[in-house]
Amino acid sequence: MPIIVNVDVMLAKRKMQSKELAEKIGITTANLSILKTGKAKGIRFDTLEAICEALQCQPGDVLEYVSE
Numbered sequence: 001m002p003i004i005v006n007v008d009v010m011l012a013k014r015k016m017q018s019k020e021l022a023e024k025i026g027i028t029t030a031n032l033s034i035l036k037t038g039k040a041k042g043i044r045f046d047t048l049e050a051i052c053e054a055l056q057c058q059p060g061d062v063l064e065y066v067s068e
Contacts, residue, residue, distance in 0.1 A: 002065055002066055002067060002068050003038075003063060003064070003065055003066075004038065004063070004064040004065075004066055005035055005036060005037075005038050005040075005062065005063060005064075006061065006062055006063070006064055007021075007032070007035060007036045007051065007055075007062055008036050010055045010057055010061055010062060011055070014055050014056070016054075016055070018032055018033070018036070021051070021054055021055070024050070024054040025047065025050035025051055025054055026050065027047065043063075048062065048063075
């Protein structure tokens with residue numbers, strides 16, 4: 001898939017656990033895991049906004065396009 005999700009990279013930079021992020025943004029750890037592994041088919045803008053707010057980053061820090 002040409003879209004790479006870098007949530008785990010941002011979590012490491014912010015020294016935050018997945019469980020803590022999931023609680024802050026109001027999703028389950030299972031859904032966050034699906035997003036982190038790139039198995040999600042999409043992401044809602046309000047979820048992306050919450051992730052960016054919690055991690056104090058921009059959408060481009062979380063999502064990356066890599067041509068195949």
